[in-house]
Amino acid sequence: MRRAGAPDKAQDWPSAACFGRPMHNACATPLRWGLVGPGKIAQRFADALSAVPGSRLAAVQGGRPSHAEAFAAHWPAAVHHELAALLADPGVDAIYIATPHQAHAAIALAALDAGKPVLCEKPLAATAAQAQAVVGRTAERGVFLMEALWSRFLPSWQQLRAWLEAGEIGSVHTIQGTFCFRLPYDAGSRLYAPALAGGVLLDIGVYAFSLAQWVMSAQGERAFGGFDVSGVLAPSGVDLHVAAQLHWPGGAVAQFVIGFDASADNACRIHGQRGTITLHPNFWESTRVTLQRRGEPERTLELPLRHNGFEYQIEAAAACIAAGQHENAAIPHAHTLAVAELSDAMRRRLGVRYPFE
Ligand SMILES: NC(=O)c1ccc[n+]([C@@H]2O[C@H](COP(=O)([O-])OP(=O)(O)OC[C@H]3O[C@@H](n4cnc5c(N)ncnc54)[C@H](OP(=O)(O)O)[C@@H]3O)[C@@H](O)[C@H]2O)c1
Incomplete structure (x- = not known):
């Protein structure tokens, strides 16, 4: 269910030259984020989006509907009550996962299967076997995946x-x-x-x-x-x-x-x-x-920090997605595994x- 907000018009994507380093406004990459797990750290992510030109929060999905609705009222966004609906939303370009650890892998797999790039809170998964499954799916689907180890970009x-x-x-x-x-x-x-x-x-x-x-x-x-x-x-x-x-x-x-x-x-x-x-x-x-x-x-x-510190990883992920990369050179999948x-x-x-x- 989309409760608010409409898909943006198609926008021009920046060149692959944006890949790699924090961009500091020099090379904004438009991206509409869908957020899964609107809890404590998700607020920091939503706040950081305001410091990343072109990126914005489009929709959220969480555990208890009342929590997701309160979050989306504060950080204006659509609310979906099912993960499948968020992943099917054409107004969502990429997924940020901020649930407790045990749920990361299943959500990441579903997002990759839906063709949505994924930025997943650390750790990527609760076990190495789950992490291997997610990384394997990224390779199969050819869709971007990055563990949100934000510190590396500070x-x-x-x-x-x-x-x-x-x-x-x-x-x-x-x-x-x-x-x-x-x-x-x-x-x-x-x-x-x-x-x-x-x-x-x-x-x-x-x-x-x-x-x-x-x-x-x-x-x-x-x-x-x-x-x-x-x-x-x-x-x-x-x-x-x-x-x-x-x-x-x-x-x-x-x-x-x-x-x-x-x-x-x-x-x-x-x-x-x-x-x-x-x-x-x-x-x-x-x-x-x-x-x-x-x-x-x-x-x-x-x-x-330019804002709250999360802006750098958001920019890095956005640049990789725009450039058609499947992983970020600073946090390669091999390091995560x-x-x-x-x-x-x-x-x-x-x-x-x-x-x-
Ligand atoms: N990068 C950092 O600095 C940093 C700092 C802290 C945490 N983290 C990471 O961020 C993640 C979340 O931590 P947190 O402290 O923010 O946790 P939190 O406050 O407990 O928030 C978790 C959110 O996920 C929702 N949720 C739970 N299961 C879900 C599911 N299956 N599908 C959708 N939503 C679900 C919860 O719903 P309800 O509202 O119903 O409870 C809640 O809104 C963890 O991976 C943690 O390691 C990162």
Whole structure:
């Protein structure tokens, strides 16, 4: 059911030259988004659309109809009460998925089958098997898919990558970070619910592991070589606090502590043979980055967000879709699958099992 809004007139698409980097208004890509899962983070996405010229929220679909209607009243959009209706809406060009984790894969598969490009909140799926199915369907259908790891497109993360690629700190040997905050135990929260694929590994571990993988890929290390993990489980049985060490074949290690039960400084430091780069707290939303080369004065850059930080990933996805790309070079499907497999393996080691596995 379309309750409001009408399809836009056809618009000219920008050239493939838009692909790759954040566009900063230089190359607006018109796109009408359909949003599935109008909860907390979906508000940030809807808000960011106002900072992306040409992109707008066209329609929403959610769990409880009253919630979807309230959301669409605040962020003006049509409301559909069934996923099939949203996917069949000719006024929707692309789908953003922001439901709890266990629902991501089925919604992504349905969207890809409907020929709609997908930007899916992290993690792409609750298990590696589900993630493989979704990535496989993207290849079959030839439709764009990206895990919404928004941090990779932030100016601070782009600066980090530029310094790494320029060899400013030499070969990376150690990555260290924390992602910890206090979240009182609540059996009703999706974060603690096994049936909703809760736990720290899938909710916040993906940021840490994905950052480490991205850093190491800048120096040609493609795959994780192995890991050590220890942790504490919540009363519901999901992972509450995890200490993880990742190894690469060349000898580099990444050490992260992630938890819902403690606070920490939440910075990330990348140590190389010639220096250190720090993504200042919170590393996943950092606006400040420091380069410290041995024997030289440190250099700190303030890199504020243009809006709320989601605008960069929306622009990156829109540019890929306009260019007919099936994946974004900054978040290739292989990276998503590698982190999904790592998360699965860590959960198994910790004894966490979801009821649907
Ligand atoms: N990128 C980031 O910074 C960031 C931050 C937080 C979360 N996230 C990710 O965003 C996702 C959602 O998290 P959240 O905290 O926003 O969750 P949330 O507040 O619980 O919102 C989830 C929304 O999905 C709806 N929903 C549940 N099952 C659905 C289904 N099968 N089909 C359609 N809609 C469904 C819910 O409906 P009701 O209204 O009926 O409950 C609710 O509106 C997760 O993947 C999470 O990891 C990302």
